[in-house]
Amino acid sequence: MESDSWKSVAQSSDAMKMMAEGLRRSSETNDATESPIFKEVIRHLGESRTVLDIGAGVGRFTGPLASAGCDVTAIEPADEMQSPLVDTLTRYNVRDKVRVVQSPWPAQESFQAEVSLAAFVIQFADDPVEFARTMENAATRRCILAVHVDPMMAFLQDLWPLFHPGQAAPKMRVFADIYPQLLAVGIVADVRVFSEQHGPRFADPKAAVDMLAVRLGIRDDAAAVARLRDILQTRSQDMVQTDPRRAAVISWQPR
Numbered sequence: 001m002e003s004d005s006w007k008s009v010a011q012s013s014d015a016m017k018m019m020a021e022g023l024r025r026s027s028e029t030n031d032a033t034e035s036p037i038f039k040e041v042i043r044h045l046g047e048s049r050t051v052l053d054i055g056a057g058v059g060r061f062t063g064p065l066a067s068a069g070c071d072v073t074a075i076e077p078a079d080e081m082q083s084p085l086v087d088t089l090t091r092y093n094v095r096d097k098v099r100v101v102q103s104p105w106p107a108q109e110s111f112q113a114e115v116s117l118a119a120f121v122i123q124f125a126d127d128p129v130e131f132a133r134t135m136e137n138a139a140t141r142r143c144i145l146a147v148h149v150d151p152m153m154a155f156l157q158d159l160w161p162l163f164h165p166g167q168a169a170p171k172m173r174v175f176a177d178i179y180p181q182l183l184a185v186g187i188v189a190d191v192r193v194f195s196e197q198h199g200p201r202f203a204d205p206k207a208a209v210d211m212l213a214v215r216l217g218i219r220d221d222a223a224a225v226a227r228l229r230d231i232l233q234t235r236s237q238d239m240v241q242t243d244p245r246r247a248a249v250i251s252w253q254p255r
C-alpha cells in the first residue's frame with residue numbers, strides 16, 4: 001500500500017520546486033517531439049487537433065504540442081509550476097495559443113478535447129480510476145497516460161528507515177500498481193514500455209545532500225543533515241551513475 005508519507009514528501013513546496021527545476025532542465029535538454037508520449041498524442045489527433053495536457057508541469061509536452069499546431073489546454077494545479085510553464089510557452093512562442101487552467105484533475109470545469117494526456121501525473125491522484133474515467137469524459141478520441149515502470153525515488157527506500165525508524169518508506173505508485181486498477185474496471189489499454197537514459201542522478205554529489213534532505217523531510221534538522229552527508233560520502237559513486245529508467249505509455253479509446 002502506498003504510504004501517506006510519500007505524498008507529503010513528494011508534494012511539499014520544496015519538492016515541487018525541485019521537480020519544476022528537474023522538468024525545466026529536461027525540457028531544455030531533450031527533444032520532446034522524439035518522445036513516444038508526444039508521438040502517441042500526434043498519432044491520435046483529429047481535425048481540430050485539440051489536446052488536454054493534464055498536470056502539464058512546466059510544459060514539457062504543452063510547448064512542443066502547441067508548436068506542432070495543436071490547440072492545447074494545460075491544466076496544472078501547482079503554484080510552483082505556473083511561472084516556469086509560462087516561460088516554456090514563451091520559449092516556444094505559443095504563449096497566446098495555450099489556455100492555462102490552474103486546477104487539479106478531476107477539475108470542476110468540464111473540458112472537451114480529442115486527446116486527453118496525463119504524463120507522469122496519475123501517481124499523485126487520490127483515486128486513479130476516477131482520474132482515468134474523467135479523462136475519458138473529456139476525450140473524444142484517445143486517453144493517454146505515461147507512468148513510471150521503475151520507481152523514481154527507489155534510493156529513498158534504503159535511506160528512509162535510517163531517519164524515520166519504524167515508519168513505512170515512501171513508495172510511489174508505478175505501472176504495476178496502476179495498470180491492474182484500470183484493467184479491473186474494464187479499461188484494456190495498449191501499453192508501450194520505453195526506456196530513457198537519465199543523466200547523472202546528481203551532477204554535483206554535494207547537491208545530493210540538499211535534494212535528499214528535502215525528500216527525507218529532514219532539511220531543518222542540522223544533525224540529521226550532517227548524518228546524511230556522512231552516509232552519502234560512502235555512496236558518492238552511486239549518486240553520479242547514469243540511471244536508465246523505463247516508463248509506459250498507456251493509451252486507450254475512451255468509452
Ligand SMILES: C[S@@+](CC[C@H](N)C(=O)[O-])C[C@H]1O[C@@H](n2cnc3c(N)ncnc32)[C@H](O)[C@@H]1O
Nearest residue numbers: 055056057060077078081104105119120121124
Ligand atoms: C512529474 S510532473 C509531470 C509534468 C508533465 N506532465 C511532464 O511530463 O513533464 C507531475 C505534475 O502533475 C501535477 N499534479 C499533481 N497532482 C495533480 C492532479 N491531481 N491534477 C493535475 N495535476 C496534478 C504536479 O503539480 C506536477 O506538475
